[in-house]
Amino acid sequence: MLRSFGAVLDRWGERALLAATCGALVAGGVAWLAGARGVADACWAAGTLVAIVPAVAWVVASLRKGRAGVDLIAVLALGGTLAVGEYLAGALIGVMLASGRALDAAAERRASRDLRALLERAPRTARRRNGEEVTVVPLAEVRAGDVVVVGPGEVVPVDGRVTAGPAVLDESALTGESALVERGRGDQVRSGVVNAGGAFDLAATATAEASTYAQIVRLAEQAGARRAPVVRLAERYAAWFLPLSLAVAGAAWALSGSAVRAVAVLVVATPCPLLLAAPVAIVSGLSRAARQGVVVRDGGALERLGRARTLLMDKTGTLTSGRPRVLQVAAAPGWTPAQVLRLAASVDQVSAHVLAEAIVAEARARDLPLTVPREVTEEPGRGVTGIVGDRKVRLGKLVAPPESVPGWAGAAENRAVLDGAAVAWLTVDDVLCGAVLLRDPLRHDAPRTLRRLRSAGIDRLLMLTGDRAEPAREVAAVVGLDGVRAEQSPADKVEAVREETARAVTVMVGDGINDAPALAAADVGVAMGARGSTASSEAADVVLTTDRVDRLADAMEIAVRTRRIAVQSAAGGMAMSLAAMVAALLGWLPPAAGALLQEAIDVVVILNALRAVLPRGGARPALEPATEELIRRFAAEHDDLADVLDAVRDAASLLSTEHGARALKAVRDVDRLLTERLLPHEHAEDRELYPALAEALGGREATATMSRAHTEIDRLAWRIATHLRLADAAGELRPDQLDDLRACLYGLHTVLRLHFVQEEENYFSLAP
Structure with missing residues (x-):
C-alpha cells in the first residue's frame, strides 16, 4: 500500500506537495506577524505533517530496495520537530524536502523510454499473392513460403527471398548506410527495409514474429530492461552522511540528556544540500543543454554523461553527413x-x-x-x-x-x-x-568534436557501423578513433556496448533504427534526432535536435561542468552542515535557529548550483554575426570551387599521357580558373575572413598556418603561369617542362584539398 501510495505521489503529487508545504509556511508566517502564535504553530505543524507522510512512503520504498537514502534523515528531523514542538523548523524542512522532490521530478519527467516509433513503423498487413490473385491479410497470417508483394515505398514486412524483381532497397534503417542496394532473384531481404524501386515479389522465409524487424524491437526492449539501475549523486553521498548524522545526534542526546539538542542536530543535518544542490545544478544543466539543441531526458542521464569515459559512434549520419x-x-x-x-x-x-x-x-x-x-x-x-x-x-x-x-x-x-x-x-x-x-562525406565538425570530447574526459573512442571495413577504417583514421568494428548487426552492436559498459561508463551515439537497441543498452544513448529515426530518439537518453555532431561535445562539456558544480555544491553544503551539527551538539544552536541557518546554507548552495545554467567560456569561440556570415559565404565558395580542383587534377593526369595541344589547353584552362576564381577567393580570405576569426580565436597566430598555405598556393599558381609563358615562347610544351609542371599541378591539387579540409574543420565548423 505504501509503495503504491508513493508511486502515485511520485507521478502526480510533487507540485501539490510543494504547494501545500509552501502554503503552510507562508500562512504560518502571516499569522505570526499578526500576533496569532497559536495559529502560526498550527499552520507550520500542518505543513510538517503534510511533508512527513509521503516522506515515510519514500523511505519505506527505498528500504524495500535495500537502500537507506537521504529521505530517512528528513523523516527523523520532521518527526523530531513535531515531538519537541519546533514547528517552524519542521515547516522549513518540509518545504526543502518538497522542493528537492519537485526539482528531481521535473528533471526526470520525460524518462520513459518506450518503443512506440519502432512499433508504429512496423507493417500491420501484407499483400499475399496466390496465383494471379493478391489479397491483403493481417501480417500475423503470413507463413514461411507465402509470396508477398512489396509495393514502392513500402516497408518489407517479413524476411524472405526475391522471386520477381530486381528489388531496389533502402536498407539504411537496418545498416545505417544511405546508398540504395539492389537485390536480384534469390537474394535474401530482411524485414524493416524500404522498397525504393518498383514492386517486387518476396517469398517469405520466416513469420513476422521471427523476422529481423521484430527481433530488433525485442532486442531494444531487452537492452533497456537489462541496463543497471542508476545510483544518483545524492544517494552515493547519503551512504556516509546518514550514519554520521545519526551518530552525532545520538551523541548530542547522550552527552546532554536533552532530546531537543538531538533534534537540533537532525535539523541542521537535514540533507538539503543533497536534496536541493544536485537537482538545482542538474536542472540548470538540462536547461543549458536545451539552449544548445540538446534534449537530455532526465537528470540521471546528465550525471552519467558527466562520468562517461568511453564513447561508441555509428558512422553514417553521425560521423558522416548521412547523405551522398x-x-x-x-x-x-x-x-x-x-x-x-x-x-x-x-x-x-x-x-x-x-x-x-x-x-x-x-x-x-x-x-x-x-x-x-x-x-x-x-x-x-x-x-x-x-x-x-x-x-x-x-x-x-x-x-x-x-x-x-x-x-x-x-x-x-x-x-x-x-x-x-x-x-x-x-x-x-x-x-x-x-x-x-x-x-557520403565526413562532417566538417567531426574531428573538432572528437578532440573536444577527449578534452572533456572521454579516453576511448570506437566506431560501430554496419558499413564495410574499408570506408569505416578510412573515416576512423581521419578523425583519430581508437578502434573500428565494421559490418555490425544490431545484435553485434548491443554486444559491443555491453562489453564496453562492463569496463567504464559508456555513451553510444547513433541515428538509425538499427542503433536503437545499442542506444538502450548503453549507460547513455545519444540520438542524432534532427534527421535520425524516431525509434533511435525514443530509445535514447540524449537527443541532438540540430544536425550538428558538435552538439555532442557541447552536451558532454555541459554534463561534466554540471556534475562538478553539483558535487561542489553538495560537498560544500554538507561541510557547512557538519559545522552546524557540531554547534548544535555543543548546545549553541536551538532547532529553530538551526533551521534558519540551514536555510542560509541552502541559499548559498543553490546560488552556486545555479552557475550550471550559465555559459562557460572557451568551449566554442563566440562569433560576431558578421563573422558567421563571412564563414557561410566562404564555405559556399568552397563548394563552388570543387570544379577548379577537378580541373587541376585532370590536367595533371592528362600530362601523364600526352603533352600536345589538348594538354596545353587543359593547363591554360587551369590557369584561367586560378586567376579568375581561386586566387581571388584565397586573397579575400586573408583580407576579410582571417582577421575576423583572429579576434575570436585569440590572435593572428591562430590563422598563421592557413595564411602560409595561401602563400604556397600563390607560389604554385605563379609557377604554372610561368610554364605557360615558356610554352608560348616555344610554341608548345617542351619535354623538359613536363615533370615540373605535372608536379606543380599535383602539388597544387594536394595543397588545395588539404587547405580546404583544414578550413572547413577548423573555421567553417564554428558557424551554425
Missing part, C-alpha cells in the same frame, strides 16, 4: 566536367533515386543551367533515360563490357574503389561521355 555528395565529375575527351554534370542533373531532376538529389544539388550549386527532360523512363537499380534538348541521355550503371571501357573511365572507376564512392555513368546518344562520383 558529389566527389568528382570525370569527363571523356572532348567533354568538360560542367557539361557532364549539367546533362546528368537535367535527366536526374525527375528521378527519385537517392543519388539524384545530390547530383541535382551539385549542379545548382555550380549555377549550371538545367533542362527539363522529356520521355523519361527509369529502371529501378539500372538508371534513368530521357531526352535532354535533342540528345538521348542515360545516367546509371555502366552497361559496357569491361574490355570496351576507355582509359579515362577505368581511372574514374579506380578512384571510386579507392575512395569508397558510388559511380553514376553518363551516356549521350549511346556513347559513354562521363561519370559522377558520389560519397
Whole structure:
C-alpha cells in the first residue's frame, strides 16, 4: 500500500506537495506577524505533517530496495520537530524536502523510454499473392513460403527471398548506410527495409514474429530492461552522511540528556544540500543543454554523461553527413566536367533515386543551367533515360563490357574503389561521355568534436557501423578513433556496448533504427534526432535536435561542468552542515535557529548550483554575426570551387599521357580558373575572413598556418603561369617542362584539398 501510495505521489503529487508545504509556511508566517502564535504553530505543524507522510512512503520504498537514502534523515528531523514542538523548523524542512522532490521530478519527467516509433513503423498487413490473385491479410497470417508483394515505398514486412524483381532497397534503417542496394532473384531481404524501386515479389522465409524487424524491437526492449539501475549523486553521498548524522545526534542526546539538542542536530543535518544542490545544478544543466539543441531526458542521464569515459559512434549520419555528395565529375575527351554534370542533373531532376538529389544539388550549386527532360523512363537499380534538348541521355550503371571501357573511365572507376564512392555513368546518344562520383562525406565538425570530447574526459573512442571495413577504417583514421568494428548487426552492436559498459561508463551515439537497441543498452544513448529515426530518439537518453555532431561535445562539456558544480555544491553544503551539527551538539544552536541557518546554507548552495545554467567560456569561440556570415559565404565558395580542383587534377593526369595541344589547353584552362576564381577567393580570405576569426580565436597566430598555405598556393599558381609563358615562347610544351609542371599541378591539387579540409574543420565548423 505504501509503495503504491508513493508511486502515485511520485507521478502526480510533487507540485501539490510543494504547494501545500509552501502554503503552510507562508500562512504560518502571516499569522505570526499578526500576533496569532497559536495559529502560526498550527499552520507550520500542518505543513510538517503534510511533508512527513509521503516522506515515510519514500523511505519505506527505498528500504524495500535495500537502500537507506537521504529521505530517512528528513523523516527523523520532521518527526523530531513535531515531538519537541519546533514547528517552524519542521515547516522549513518540509518545504526543502518538497522542493528537492519537485526539482528531481521535473528533471526526470520525460524518462520513459518506450518503443512506440519502432512499433508504429512496423507493417500491420501484407499483400499475399496466390496465383494471379493478391489479397491483403493481417501480417500475423503470413507463413514461411507465402509470396508477398512489396509495393514502392513500402516497408518489407517479413524476411524472405526475391522471386520477381530486381528489388531496389533502402536498407539504411537496418545498416545505417544511405546508398540504395539492389537485390536480384534469390537474394535474401530482411524485414524493416524500404522498397525504393518498383514492386517486387518476396517469398517469405520466416513469420513476422521471427523476422529481423521484430527481433530488433525485442532486442531494444531487452537492452533497456537489462541496463543497471542508476545510483544518483545524492544517494552515493547519503551512504556516509546518514550514519554520521545519526551518530552525532545520538551523541548530542547522550552527552546532554536533552532530546531537543538531538533534534537540533537532525535539523541542521537535514540533507538539503543533497536534496536541493544536485537537482538545482542538474536542472540548470538540462536547461543549458536545451539552449544548445540538446534534449537530455532526465537528470540521471546528465550525471552519467558527466562520468562517461568511453564513447561508441555509428558512422553514417553521425560521423558522416548521412547523405551522398558529389566527389568528382570525370569527363571523356572532348567533354568538360560542367557539361557532364549539367546533362546528368537535367535527366536526374525527375528521378527519385537517392543519388539524384545530390547530383541535382551539385549542379545548382555550380549555377549550371538545367533542362527539363522529356520521355523519361527509369529502371529501378539500372538508371534513368530521357531526352535532354535533342540528345538521348542515360545516367546509371555502366552497361559496357569491361574490355570496351576507355582509359579515362577505368581511372574514374579506380578512384571510386579507392575512395569508397558510388559511380553514376553518363551516356549521350549511346556513347559513354562521363561519370559522377558520389560519397557520403565526413562532417566538417567531426574531428573538432572528437578532440573536444577527449578534452572533456572521454579516453576511448570506437566506431560501430554496419558499413564495410574499408570506408569505416578510412573515416576512423581521419578523425583519430581508437578502434573500428565494421559490418555490425544490431545484435553485434548491443554486444559491443555491453562489453564496453562492463569496463567504464559508456555513451553510444547513433541515428538509425538499427542503433536503437545499442542506444538502450548503453549507460547513455545519444540520438542524432534532427534527421535520425524516431525509434533511435525514443530509445535514447540524449537527443541532438540540430544536425550538428558538435552538439555532442557541447552536451558532454555541459554534463561534466554540471556534475562538478553539483558535487561542489553538495560537498560544500554538507561541510557547512557538519559545522552546524557540531554547534548544535555543543548546545549553541536551538532547532529553530538551526533551521534558519540551514536555510542560509541552502541559499548559498543553490546560488552556486545555479552557475550550471550559465555559459562557460572557451568551449566554442563566440562569433560576431558578421563573422558567421563571412564563414557561410566562404564555405559556399568552397563548394563552388570543387570544379577548379577537378580541373587541376585532370590536367595533371592528362600530362601523364600526352603533352600536345589538348594538354596545353587543359593547363591554360587551369590557369584561367586560378586567376579568375581561386586566387581571388584565397586573397579575400586573408583580407576579410582571417582577421575576423583572429579576434575570436585569440590572435593572428591562430590563422598563421592557413595564411602560409595561401602563400604556397600563390607560389604554385605563379609557377604554372610561368610554364605557360615558356610554352608560348616555344610554341608548345617542351619535354623538359613536363615533370615540373605535372608536379606543380599535383602539388597544387594536394595543397588545395588539404587547405580546404583544414578550413572547413577548423573555421567553417564554428558557424551554425
